[in-house]
Structures are given as structure tokens and as C-alpha cells.
Amino acid sequence: EDKVVQSPLSLVVHEGDTVTLNCSYEVTNFRSLLWYKQEKKAPTFLFMLTSSGIEKKSGRLSSILDKKELFSILNITATQTGDSAIYLCAVNSNYQLIWGAGTKLIIKP
Amino acid sequence: DAGITQSPRHKVTETGTPVTLRCHQTENHRYMYWYRQDPGHGLRLIHYSYGVKDTDKGEVSDGYSVSRSKTEDFLLTLESATSSQTSVYFCAISEARETQYFGPGTRLLVL
Numbered sequence: 001e002d003k004v005v006q007s008p009l010s011l012v013v014h015e016g017d018t019v020t021l022n023c024s025y026e027v028t029n030f031r032s033l034l035w036y037k038q039e040k041k042a043p044t045f046l047f048m049l050t051s052s053g054i055e056k057k058s059g060r061l062s063s064i065l066d067k068k069e070l071f072s073i074l075n076i077t078a079t080q081t082g083d084s085a086i087y088l089c090a091v092n093s094n095y096q097l098i099w100g101a102g103t104k105l106i107i108k109p
Numbered sequence: 110d111a112g113i114t115q116s117p118r119h120k121v122t123e124t125g126t127p128v129t130l131r132c133h134q135t136e137n138h139r140y141m142y143w144y145r146q147d148p149g150h151g152l153r154l155i156h157y158s159y160g161v162k163d164t165d166k167g168e169v170s171d172g173y174s175v176s177r178s179k180t181e182d183f184l185l186t187l188e189s190a191t192s193s194q195t196s197v198y199f200c201a202i203s204e205a206r207e208t209q210y211f212g213p214g215t216r217l218l219v220l
Binding site (some may be wrong): 013031032034041042043044045048061088090095096097099101102 | 149150151152153154167199207208209210211212213214217
């Protein structure tokens with residue numbers, strides 16, 4: 001059965017800290033891995049990763065994929081209170097997205 | 110943001126009542142999806158569509174039906190609502206079955 005596991009489930013840090021969120025997967029037919037940010041509304045797309053070792057970057061957020069070890073990390077540097085959200089990881093397997101449960105990130109001022 | 114709207118945004122209904130949720134897109138994307146999101150379960154796929162009149166079941170399709178008569182509209186019907194269907198429902202669209210873009214969601218409460 002396809003499975004996506006995110007860790008930690010929740011994380012509380014102070015503004016300015018750097019955080020690393022993890023996503024591991026076991027799927028039958030990997031096509032891509034996607035990261036989304038969900039505040040108190042719909043998930044919004046952050047990154048799609050298809051190749052190992054190539055970092056995707058957007059401002060203070062970056063992500064990398066390791067297809068050999070079957071995981072991805074999402075890094076956020078110099079965190080701000082606006083980064084508080086649930087971060088969702090999904091893996092495209094046979095054109096269906098398999099979703100992790102999410103990591104709830106709280107940034108304290 | 111992708112042009113996706115959902116209606117209604119909030120609904121309260123009674124057990125046994127049929128309910129229809131609407132998803133409307135202006136992006137002309139071929140693929141459309143209905144998810145429900147519940148604490149402890151994350152996002153779960155209910156049904157999806159790969160074209161007009163072409164739909165298929167997801168992992169939690171029991172008690173739900175869908176219809177897509179036009180590219181832009183994807184309807185989700187709860188045939189006889191139950192309290193277990195209280196949830197937040199998201200519609201998503203995709204051009205090529207890769208990245209999905211989400212609508213604002215509908216909060217449904219079944220009493």
C-alpha cells in the first residue's frame with residue numbers, strides 16, 4: 001500500500017530559527033513529490049520535485065529530494081510568524097496524489 | 110491563484126438530506142478532484158474526473174456521487190447526508206495530473 005509519512009507532526013520554534021520538515025514515502029510508481037502550505041484555508045502549492053539532489057528554492061524556503069533513500073526535506077530559514085501553517089507533503093504515484101498527514105508548524109514571536 | 114470557486118462555502122444540513130456541492134473553474138483544466146479533510150486523516154480523495162462525463166472513484170467514495178457535464182463544473186452529491194460526512198470539502202484541478210490547485214473549501218456540518 002502506498003504510504004507517505006511526515007515528521008514531526010508538530011513543531012514550535014521561535015522567530016528567526018531554521019526548521020527542517022521531513023517527508024518519507026513508499027509508493028509503487030513514483031512520479032513526483034509535492035509540498036504544500038496550508039494556513040486556515042486551502043493548501044497552496046510550494047514545490048514539485050522529480051529528480052534527486054536538485055534543490056528547489058523560493059526565498060527562505062527550499063526543498064530537496066532523495067530518491068534512493070525515499071525522502072524529501074523542506075527547510076525554512078529565518079522563520080517568521082507568517083510561516084505558521086500546516087505543511088503537507090504529497091507523492092504522485094500512478095497519477096494519484098498520496099498525502100501525508102502534515103506537519104503543524106508554529107512560530108512564536 | 111488558479112480560478113477555482115466552490116459553493117456554498119458553508120452549509121448546515123440534517124441527517125438524511127441530499128446535499129450538492131459545486132466546484133467551478135475558469136482554467137480549462139482537464140482533471141478535477143473532490144477531497145475531504147478531517148483531523149487525523151489528512152486529505153482523502155473522494156472522486157475525480159478526467160474529462161466531461163468521465164469520472165472515477167477515490168479511496169472514500171461510499172455515500173458520494175459526482176457529475177461533470179461541462180469542463181468547468183464538477184458537482185459532488187451526498188445522496189443522504191450522515192454525521193460522518195461532516196467535514197471540509199476541497200475541490201482541486203490539474204492540467205496534466207501533476208500539480209493540483211485547490212479551491213477555497215466548503216465546511217459542511219451534518220446534524
